Amino acid sequence: MPETVYIGPYRPQLVEPERFELLVEGNRIIDAKLELGYMHRGIEKLFTTRTYMQNLALAERICGICSGIHTLCYAQTVERLMGIDVPERAKYLRCIYMELERLHSHYLWFGILAHSLHEHEAFLKIMGERERVQDLLEYLTGNRMNYLINTIGGVRRDIRPEKAEKIRRILKDLKPLSDYIMSLLDDNGAFTKKTKGVGVLPRDRALDVGAVGPTLRGSGIASDIRKEDPYAAYDKLDFEVIVERDGDVRAKALVRARETYESMKIIEQALDNLPPGDIAVKPSEPRVGEEVGRTEAPRGELVYYIRSNGTNIPERVKVRTPSYANNFAILEMLRGERLENARTVIESIDPCFACTDRVTIVDAKTGRRRIITLK
Amino acid sequence: MGKISVYRFLSAGCNGCDVEILECLVPRYKLADLDVEVVERPEEANVLILTGGVNIKGKEELLKIYEAINPPRIVIAVGNCALTKEIFDKGYPMVGPPDQLIPVNYYVPGCPPRPQAIVKAVADILGVKIEETEDYWLAPEGFRGKHEFDSEKCMGCGACAQICTADAIDVIDGPDKRIIRVNYGHCSFCAFCQDECPTQALRLTREYHLLTSDRQTARVANEVNLVGCSVCGGVFFPQKQIDWALKRIVEEKVPAYKDFSSDILSAMMICTKCRREIGSIKRAKKLLANLSERARKL
Ligand code: SF4
Ligand code: SF4
Numbered sequence: 001m002p003e004t005v006y007i008g009p010y011r012p013q014l015v016e017p018e019r020f021e022l023l024v025e026g027n028r029i030i031d032a033k034l035e036l037g038y039m040h041r042g043i044e045k046l047f048t049t050r051t052y053m054q055n056l057a058l059a060e061r062i063c064g065i066c067s068g069i070h071t072l073c074y075a076q077t078v079e080r081l082m083g084i085d086v087p088e089r090a091k092y093l094r095c096i097y098m099e100l101e102r103l104h105s106h107y108l109w110f111g112i113l114a115h116s117l118h119e120h121e122a123f124l125k126i127m128g129e130r131e132r133v134q135d136l137l138e139y140l141t142g143n144r145m146n147y148l149i150n151t152i153g154g155v156r157r158d159i160r161p162e163k164a165e166k167i168r169r170i171l172k173d174l175k176p177l178s179d180y181i182m183s184l185l186d187d188n189g190a191f192t193k194k195t196k197g198v199g200v201l202p203r204d205r206a207l208d209v210g211a212v213g214p215t216l217r218g219s220g221i222a223s224d225i226r227k228e229d230p231y232a233a234y235d236k237l238d239f240e241v242i243v244e245r246d247g248d249v250r251a252k253a254l255v256r257a258r259e260t261y262e263s264m265k266i267i268e269q270a271l272d273n274l275p276p277g278d279i280a281v282k283p284s285e286p287r288v289g290e291e292v293g294r295t296e297a298p299r300g301e302l303v304y305y306i307r308s309n310g311t312n313i314p315e316r317v318k319v320r321t322p323s324y325a326n327n328f329a330i331l332e333m334l335r336g337e338r339l340e341n342a343r344t345v346i347e348s349i350d351p352c353f354a355c356t357d358r359v360t361i362v363d364a365k366t367g368r369r370r371i372i373t374l375k
Numbered sequence: 376m377g378k379i380s381v382y383r384f385l386s387a388g389c390n391g392c393d394v395e396i397l398e399c400l401v402p403r404y405k406l407a408d409l410d411v412e413v414v415e416r417p418e419e420a421n422v423l424i425l426t427g428g429v430n431i432k433g434k435e436e437l438l439k440i441y442e443a444i445n446p447p448r449i450v451i452a453v454g455n456c457a458l459t460k461e462i463f464d465k466g467y468p469m470v471g472p473p474d475q476l477i478p479v480n481y482y483v484p485g486c487p488p489r490p491q492a493i494v495k496a497v498a499d500i501l502g503v504k505i506e507e508t509e510d511y512w513l514a515p516e517g518f519r520g521k522h523e524f525d526s527e528k529c530m531g532c533g534a535c536a537q538i539c540t541a542d543a544i545d546v547i548d549g550p551d552k553r554i555i556r557v558n559y560g561h562c563s564f565c566a567f568c569q570d571e572c573p574t575q576a577l578r579l580t581r582e583y584h585l586l587t588s589d590r591q592t593a594r595v596a597n598e599v600n601l602v603g604c605s606v607c608g609g610v611f612f613p614q615k616q617i618d619w620a621l622k623r624i625v626e627e628k629v630p631a632y633k634d635f636s637s638d639i640l641s642a643m644m645i646c647t648k649c650r651r652e653i654g655s656i657k658r659a660k661k662l663l664a665n666l667s668e669r670a671r672k673l
Pocket of ligand 2: 535538539540541542543544557558561562564565566568569
């Protein structure tokens with residue numbers, strides 16, 4: 001007889017508290033539903049109560065992990081409304097900062113994955129080494145997260161030669177971390193054993209549910225906004241869109257692991273070719289009208305829609321985050337999966353700090369509760 | 376209190392603080408040395424760490440979890456959302472900050488606080504010292520930490536309050552003084568105030584260890600004198616700002632206006648209400664005519 005299993009919002013604890021309702025028969029998940037709202041802060045409404053400049057800080061707090069790409073996507077959309085051309089140097093700097101963000105975000109994702117797979121040593125190693133990126137971002141921008149480096153018209157801090165040297169040094173130090181992660185994903189690697197064949201999202205289903213980013217690329221589709229609709233200086237930088245075919249959690253992990261090398265490649269090229277000049281121009285008045293902007297966040301396509309009535313306060317801001325799109329992919333991946341893999345599947349898309357590994361099962365018919373342990 | 380077992384609760388934040396808390400588990404931050412563990416169930420915990428400003432959906436969960444923590448409970452609010460709801464203060468689903476719902480013992484300001492700040496806060500609460508020999512205990516040059524006023528330079532114009540992204544700066548006018556107050560427990564540490572200040576009087580420092588048991592103390596303030604209107608005597612403007620504006624006009628913008636310094640100054644000393652009176656308008660018109668004639672001659 002099917003039973004209902006609840007995961008989250010706080011037991012186990014997902015980083016963004018969400019509640020999953022799973023219908024389970026035996027050990028198989030036959031259906032999954034998702035309830036959101038524990039993180040709701042009314043941000044889209046708040047956007048319409050502040051100036052375009054002030055909204056930068058709000059945009060980056062939609063998600064502290066990919067905060068930079070939110071300000072970039074927002075700023076680029078506003079720049080279009082204002083008819084501003086950003087200096088070339090700023091475009092390159094934006095690529096550098098955003099790829100550093102992709103690095104820390106991908107490494108964090110691996111840290112969380114290790115945590116959920118009970119690979120404690122790997123967790124400590126990845127999170128420990130990841131601190132190099134955080135130290136670097138703090139040194140470059142003044143904060144480890146929510147660094148507010150992008151502004152309307154450019155960036156707020158320059159990268160002078162001595163800073164460039166430090167970036168190069170740290171990238172060199174980070175290569176072994178990426179190599180280590182790749183080794184965990186080898187045929188015999190610790191991650192591979194626990195993620196191969198788990199949470200498979202076939203190519204056509206990935207398209208149907210509208211998956212984005214590494215989740216989509218792990219199902220064999222080469223989609224990346226940096227290539228499809230290039231922004232900043234991405235059209236002048238050489239990098240590869242990483243694709244894996246298997247659609248399982250391991251494939252998504254491999255996409256991310258291989259992407260860390262591409263990010264390093266992008267940063268090095270941008271440093272080598274950094275054009276001289278200003279890092280920002282002054283914002284101007286926005287025209288009456290609307291604009292849509294998109295960028296490739298670490299988790300996939302991020303979309304901003306902004307409508308202006310010509311004042312210094314936007315009339316409407318709509319944000320479509322990649323994790324929102326990917327939530328539907330989680331449900332798809334959960335259906336047919338074994339119950340004990342549920343957490344890995346959920347975490348393969350969104351980080352989750354899983355502070356408890358227990359869920360409550362409520363018998364759908366009798367309402368009787370029993371506790372089980374998720375591995 | 377023996378072993379510290381921490382349970383973490385988040386509602387309506389950005390995750391930034393939660394990542395930093397997780398990062399505290401890394402050996403270099405020495406949290407394990409303090410005999411602190413992070414547990415998976417509230418029933419196993421005696422310390423509750425809160426992040427986020429709590430929304431209507433999180434409230435019920437928070438109350439339940441608080442009850443489940445083992446007494447004597449220590450509750451630590453980490454990050455400005457958990458202090459004051461920060462930038463989400465006016466968000467319609469917000470019902471926090473958490474200390475409006477449950478008792479909170481300590482506050483760790485920041486957005487997010489560095490892991491160093493969180494670990495040092497925990498050490499302080501436990502009354503132990505940690506070795507801080509490594510570089511990373513110091514915040515780097517250019518770090519955006521607690522604010523500092525240069526009271527010589529601050530003229531009380533309030534430009535910082537205007538640009539502030541998180542409504543963190545209050546301008547409070549008394550009978551003869553104006554207070555500019557930065558509530559850094561409500562601040563996003565964007566540093567726009569620092570960029571905007573016309574006299575470089577407000578600066579974000581490298582100070583990041585800001586633990587407090589009373590969030591009302593998470594403030595930095597500066598006081599300036601206000602002057603009265605030369606016509607009605609009503610208090611209206613910071614003296615220093617008038618001096619600054621006059622200096623800018625006659626020294627930087629149009630040196631040729633210098634001869635009219637005292638006329639310009641007396642025009643500036645009239646409050647907005649009195650400026651609308653016939654006599655003042657006449658005087659102002661005459662002054663403007665003189666100034667434009669001077670400009671023409673140049
Ligand atoms: S205090 Fe800042 S970093 Fe922490 S949850 Fe709130 S917005 Fe995010
Ligand atoms: S740094 Fe300054 S402008 Fe930014 S939120 Fe804090 S007080 Fe406001």
